[in-house]
Amino acid sequence: MIFxxxxxxLLALSCVALCRAWxxxxxxxxxxxxxxxxxxxxxxxxxxxCSVVCSDITEIKQIEKLLQQEYERYEVIxxxxxxxQSNTLHxxxxxxxxxxxxxxxxxxxxxxxxxxxxxxxxxxxxxxxVDAPRRSKWDDWNAGVVVASYDYILxxxxxxxxxxxxxxxxxxxxxxxxxxxxxxxxxxxxTGIVIARRAVVACGGFSPNFARQIAxxxxxxxxxxxxxxxxxxxxxxxxxxxxxxILVTFIIVTSAIQDLRIAISIALTAVxxxxxxxxxxxxxxxxxxxxxxxxxxLREIVNIFxxxxxxx
Amino acid sequence: xxxRKIVIYAPRRSEASLVAAILCGVAARIVCCSxxxxxxxxxxxxxxxxxxxxxxxxxxxxREFISQIRRKGEQRPVIYVIxxxxxxxxxxxLLECGVDQYLTFPICMNRLRMKAQAQLNDLAQx
Amino acid sequence: MNILFFIYVxxxxxxxxxxxAIVHIKQRPHTESQHEQYIRQITVWLAEEGCxxxxxxxxxxxxxxxxxxxxxxxxxxxxxxxISCLKQIVENNSLDRFLLRRTRLSRGAQRAHMLTLMSxxxxxxxxxxxxxxxxxxxxxDVRISALIILLAANPTLxxxxxxxxGYDLSPFDIARIMALLRRGVLPIAYEPLLGSDNRNxxxxxxxxxxxxxxxxxxxxxxxxxxxxxxxxxxxxxxYTLASLGRPLHHAGIRQRVDTMSQMDRHLLCRHLSAxxxxxxxxxxxxxxxxxRYAEILINSYKRTLTRNTIVR
Numbered sequence: 001m002i003f004x005x006x007x008x009x010l011l012a013l014s015c016v017a018l019c020r021a022w023x024x025x026x027x028x029x030x031x032x033x034x035x036x037x038x039x040x041x042x043x044x045x046x047x048x049x050c051s052v053v054c055s056d057i058t059e060i061k062q063i064e065k066l067l068q069q070e071y072e073r074y075e076v077i078x079x080x081x082x083x084x085q086s087n088t089l090h091x092x093x094x095x096x097x098x099x100x101x102x103x104x105x106x107x108x109x110x111x112x113x114x115x116x117x118x119x120x121x122x123x124x125x126x127x128x129x130v131d132a133p134r135r136s137k138w139d140d141w142n143a144g145v146v147v148a149s150y151d152y153i154l155x156x157x158x159x160x161x162x163x164x165x166x167x168x169x170x171x172x173x174x175x176x177x178x179x180x181x182x183x184x185x186x187x188x189x190x191t192g193i194v195i196a197r198r199a200v201v202a203c204g205g206f207s208p209n210f211a212r213q214i215a216x217x218x219x220x221x222x223x224x225x226x227x228x229x230x231x232x233x234x235x236x237x238x239x240x241x242x243x244x245x246i247l248v249t250f251i252i253v254t255s256a257i258q259d260l261r262i263a264i265s266i267a268l269t270a271v272x273x274x275x276x277x278x279x280x281x282x283x284x285x286x287x288x289x290x291x292x293x294x295x296x297x298l299r300e301i302v303n304i305f306x307x308x309x310x311x312x
Numbered sequence: 313x314x315x316r317k318i319v320i321y322a323p324r325r326s327e328a329s330l331v332a333a334i335l336c337g338v339a340a341r342i343v344c345c346s347x348x349x350x351x352x353x354x355x356x357x358x359x360x361x362x363x364x365x366x367x368x369x370x371x372x373x374x375r376e377f378i379s380q381i382r383r384k385g386e387q388r389p390v391i392y393v394i395x396x397x398x399x400x401x402x403x404x405x406l407l408e409c410g411v412d413q414y415l416t417f418p419i420c421m422n423r424l425r426m427k428a429q430a431q432l433n434d435l436a437q438x
Numbered sequence: 439m440n441i442l443f444f445i446y447v448x449x450x451x452x453x454x455x456x457x458x459a460i461v462h463i464k465q466r467p468h469t470e471s472q473h474e475q476y477i478r479q480i481t482v483w484l485a486e487e488g489c490x491x492x493x494x495x496x497x498x499x500x501x502x503x504x505x506x507x508x509x510x511x512x513x514x515x516x517x518x519x520x521i522s523c524l525k526q527i528v529e530n531n532s533l534d535r536f537l538l539r540r541t542r543l544s545r546g547a548q549r550a551h552m553l554t555l556m557s558x559x560x561x562x563x564x565x566x567x568x569x570x571x572x573x574x575x576x577x578x579d580v581r582i583s584a585l586i587i588l589l590a591a592n593p594t595l596x597x598x599x600x601x602x603x604g605y606d607l608s609p610f611d612i613a614r615i616m617a618l619l620r621r622g623v624l625p626i627a628y629e630p631l632l633g634s635d636n637r638n639x640x641x642x643x644x645x646x647x648x649x650x651x652x653x654x655x656x657x658x659x660x661x662x663x664x665x666x667x668x669x670x671x672x673x674x675x676x677y678t679l680a681s682l683g684r685p686l687h688h689a690g691i692r693q694r695v696d697t698m699s700q701m702d703r704h705l706l707c708r709h710l711s712a713x714x715x716x717x718x719x720x721x722x723x724x725x726x727x728x729x730r731y732a733e734i735l736i737n738s739y740k741r742t743l744t745r746n747t748i749v750r
Contacts, residue, residue, distance in 0.1 A: 033548065
């Protein structure tokens with residue numbers, strides 16, 4: 001009886017993991033196909049614009065990568081604390097020839113802004129730097145929203161960057177989503193959620209409970225790949241992976257005592273799911289796939305709570 | 313082998329092949345690069361006469377592409393940019409950066425070939 | 439139980455080996471080099487201005503696909519090409535029948551991609567008839583790709599075809615049609631489009647005015663703002679005027695703005711600030727609270743001359 005139950009459970013887990021892996025790979029392959037078709041025409045779709053608001057940015061390379069998006073109605077808002085990150089701020093201001101500009105509070109959101117910087121050079125006009133006291137990433141994002149020019153906000157933090165042409169694909173997804181306009185668009189194949197600026201203001205700004213304040217009906221799910229992690233934080237490994245590893249080892253050892261066949265089945269299932277995660281990781285980032293990317297995809301495809309509410 | 317050199321930098325290989333094929337009648341060696349680092353290395357190794365960039369990202373992300381391939385005060389290599397954007401802001405940004413000519417897709421093959429040939433002839437006469 | 443165990447182990451081992459094999463199969467490099475070779479051959483052939491002596495032949499399915507993609511790359515990136523040369527290549531390799539077959543057998547993004555490839559090759563009437571049914575597809579990408587084929591094949595009937603659509607064109611659909619215009623395939627003028635009462639035609643006319651910077655269309659835009667009862671069209675017309683940098687102190691604009699929701703007025707405020715309009719223009723259109731909001735935004739684009747802008 002235990003053996004049949006174990007096999008049934010393992011089979012169910014394998015099916016879930018395989019379906020998820022297949023859907024992710026399919027989504028990336030579809031977008032690779034559509035990339036050519038969209039390349040020549042997605043410069044400014046229906047006046048849809050996106051402001052990427054960044055908190056806790058420490059590397060110039062990350063800013064360069066963000067600015068490589070070629071969509072026209074797009075800007076990158078970096079929020080820094082000049083007292084804590086004076087070197088980074090100085091480096092950005094020098095490199096991008098930024099000057100301090102007028103900044104008065106709009107009172108839309110509770111955000112404290114000390115200085116606002118824009119570039120003197122036209123080619124860097126999409127970059128905005130906000131000097132605000134650092135309290136949390138939510139406060140940084142709120143400070144960014146206050147100065148954002150465009151109608152959709154994409155919040156990101158350190159170690160995150162955008163896929164190639166992510167903003168173009170996002171703009172297409174936003175303008176073809178039903179109902180249009182929408183409050184938020186959530187990616188099912190990567191992290192990332194784009195929120196309408198008016199929805200952020202209506203909820204009183206970003207906060208730890210922000211996701212609960214947006215009506216589920218007003219969130220559209222899309223397969224658009226938006227964000228990938230350049231360096232996974234240690235939290236992923238210290239909490240999730242350690243727990244899962246210990247759990248799997250415990251199950252294998254106890255089942256080996258009970259019935260060796262169950263232990264072998266569990267081990268083979270784990271290997272198969274790992275290889276599926278490797279396939280997904282290579283399909284999504286063929287040029288730079290590390291063990292951490294594979295473990296990240298593994299976590300995504302075996303998540304046993306697929307219907308969790310989206311998170312910011 | 314001609315002493316003139318044209319460097320084509322295009323992140324997408326199909327576009328690099330297309331531009332290289334259009335320019336195959338021009339009296340110059342053509343080098344295709346798929347990354348900015350390769351293009352810069354190619355220009356530093358041996359002075360290029362014409363650089364054609366099929367993207368606008370190198371000019372708007374802060375990597376100072378032009379200052380890396382041109383010595384200060386010099387106008388060589390001549391830089392052409394070919395992209396899909398038509399907005400005035402983008403075009404002015406590129407011209408301010410030091411781009412010599414901006415062409416939009418779709419391009420006329422004969423026109424691009426003749427422009428490149430005329431540019432190289434002009435450089436030869438100086 | 440042992441049989442079940444062996445079946446399960448075999449299944450897991452097979453799946454694991456499949457994933458390992460998928461990752462190691464190297465199809466892409468060969469297809470890509472074939473694609474580039476065909477681009478070179480087609481470009482040289484078209485440059486000869488009279489079909490060359492050599493033939494371009496595809497021997498199998500993957501070469502036909504590479505050839506179709508090469509034709510698509512050349513045709514979508516260039517204009518003024520000799521159609522008779524391309525027709526010869528298509529006929530010699532039966533590309534239209536091949537792509538039609540592939541379209542029938544595929545789904546979703548694959549089908550949309552096949553249809554996009556067909557939009558750039560000269561097609562027979564029979565093939566066009568088979569494509570009509572894809573206009574009613576549930577997939578938006580497939581629908582617009584089918585429409586693009588029909589517009590490219592019958593440019594003189596384009597206006598009638600767009601007028602007869604049973605759905606609203608999205609901004610992405612409009613952008614795809616604009617790409618055809620830029621290639622010189624569609625002989626459409628903006629006046630009949632702006633003069634039409636049909637929603638799709640008007641939106642397309644506004645997109646043409648914006649894309650080509652047609653300032654002489656200003657009067658027609660004012661007429662649309664004053665008379666069109668559909669809020670989306672009137673809003674689009676105001677945004678078009680703003681993108682042309684035209685004066686906005688017309689009485690009709692003020693009346694139209696008064697009928698907009700607060701959210702739409704805020705969006706317009708931000709748009710006008712980003713387009714570089716002065717506070718005087720904004721005050722003529724908006725009420726006092728919104729003017730103050732716009733003033734803050736407009737001033738944020740200006741430098742504070744009295745402040746020391748050097749960060750020490």
